[in-house]
Amino acid sequence: EVQLVESGGGLVQPGRSLKLSCAASGFTFSNYYMAWVRQAPKKGLEWVATISTSGSRTYYPDSVKGRFTISRDNAKSSLYLQMNSLKSEDTATYYCARHNNYWYFDFWGPGTMVTVSS
């Protein structure tokens, strides 16, 4: 059974950093592109980042490019999101998700909440 479990969320002050983790199990992690998707309170979903199987290629929307860094450790079946220079608009539930052969998401984690506030 595919399982994705996020951790690392919490309350952080504006301008500070936070690193999220996602532990994957139930599939060969190194074979799949992985991603982070977020959902602000009472808002829709927003794609945040994607990483290739080896980690050599990463993709971001303009809203987080230069501030967020996605990475992975295939030996540990783990995905990460380093978030720097956090803003109040980064407040959201962050979901770890697996890409299928195309750029949709076939499995999602339950999410971890990040609150950016002073």
Added chain:
Amino acid sequence: DVQMTQSLSYLAASPGESVSISCKASKSISNYLAWYQQKPGEAYKLLIYSGSTLQSGTPSRFSGSGSGTDFTLTIRSLEPEDFGLYYCQQYYEKPLTFGSGTKLEIK
């Protein structure tokens, strides 16, 4: 960026009824469209990809149609477990974008 519009943010229906949820893209995305369901306390679940292909495990009462800019998710004979939030997502180009969601509630 491709804007995805779900015109109905809320839809109420009774078990046994059929409903359709629409999703419109701001430009042609061929059939690069996925549908997701979220129920309270549960992870997002992929229902349909490529506009009309059911993901493994998706009940056959769900169907997807459309291509280009206009897409529809149809649920025949609603079951109580079908009530929740539904989102469409285009993966024709990056940035990947989602519709604003349609909440399906019990009437």
